[in-house]
Amino acid sequence: QKEVEQNSGPLSVPEGAIASLNCTYSDRGSQSFFWYRQYSGKSPELIMFIYSNGDKEDGRFTAQLNKASQYVSLLIRDSQPSDSATYLCAGGGSQGNLIFGKGTKLSVKP
Amino acid sequence: DAMVIQNPRYQVTQFGKPVTLSCSQTLNHNVMYWYQQKSSQAPKLLFHYYDKDFNNEADTPDNFQSRRPNTSFCFLDIRSPGLGDAAMYLCATRSGRADTQYFGPGTRLTVL
Secondary structure (H helix, E strand, O other): OOOEEEOOOOEEEEOOOOEEEEEEEOOOOOOOEEEEEEOOOOOOEEEEEEOOOEEEEEOOEEEEEEOOOOEEEEEEOOOOHHHOEEEEEEEEOHHHOEEEOOOEEEEEEO | OOOEEEEOOEEEEOOOOOEEEEEEEOOOOOEEEEEEEOOOOOOEEEEEEEOOEEEEOOOOOOOEEEEOOOOOEEEEEEOOOOHHHOEEEEEEEEOOOOOOOEEOOOEEEEEO
């Protein structure tokens, strides 16, 4: 069974701090990984994707991938209350399908 | 703007009364997906189309059907909704040349 695991949280951080969201995956064949942000009652919105080992930065967001450890993370710098949402990690599976984790709920306190 | 559109955004139906949810896209993507998402759960893939090729997930109930009459449109039919089918239904699309999926706004289904 191919799985993506995330800590469901809630993860609470103060405004301005770094939020660190983590994800592990079981399918060593997965080549691509995605982070989606989902506000309550809304649909998932793509934040970042990463294919290669190492870091990928986009504004306040940094995705990190370690294929040897089967580990993906998302760092959010200078966290804002508007970042409060559930963050879904997904790994690319067969036929281009995505395997989603259950998501980590992030709360940024003013 | 190119986008994925879902209609209606909110749908209320009665137990056992058939319902159809609609998805359209202006991205000209080959692949269209339907997901079911319940509260605090991951999106669950129901089925997808690669062009006209239909791919059903093994655990998708027979109560759920889909049609894709052309590249732009895809429909989800629930033949006899049960209380357990109340959920957010998400449509997503993907270009055949890339892995990234783009989601529509979703349809929230309530079954009375």
